[in-house]
Amino acid sequence: MTKPPKKPATAEKRPQQVYTLLVELGRSPDDDLPKGATGAGLLLYATGVDEAEAVREAVAVLKTAGVAPLDVTSYGTLDERLAAGDHIPDEERELMARALNENAVIVAQKTYFTDEAEND
Helix, strand or coil: CCCCCCCCCCCCCCCEEEEEEEEECCCCCCCCCCCCCEEEEEEEEEEEEHHHHHHHHHHHHHHHHHEEEEEEEEECCCCCCCHCCCCCCCHHHHHHHHHHHHEEEEEEEEEEECCCCCCC
């Protein structure tokens, strides 16, 4: 009698984490950036089992929205930011919790870039 085949060992499921990302956007034909903007910066929270996955997911969502991500800087997870001495206000923590609960990319802040000099 033959033994049934062994089931492959299932990889341990790693928990989702929320990463704080700063994304620089360029212009694209389908973006909704204001006239005169040369690009934008987005502060967002994205989920992933690791930083690379969070970045990939955020970029994919942004491309679906018709914008052109040029560069992504990660500031890490909540625990990493706290360990680095960052002060995280309750509003930010709430957005991070929402991103985790919804397995989503949440845009917390956007800043438009222009070629015009600011008046001080």
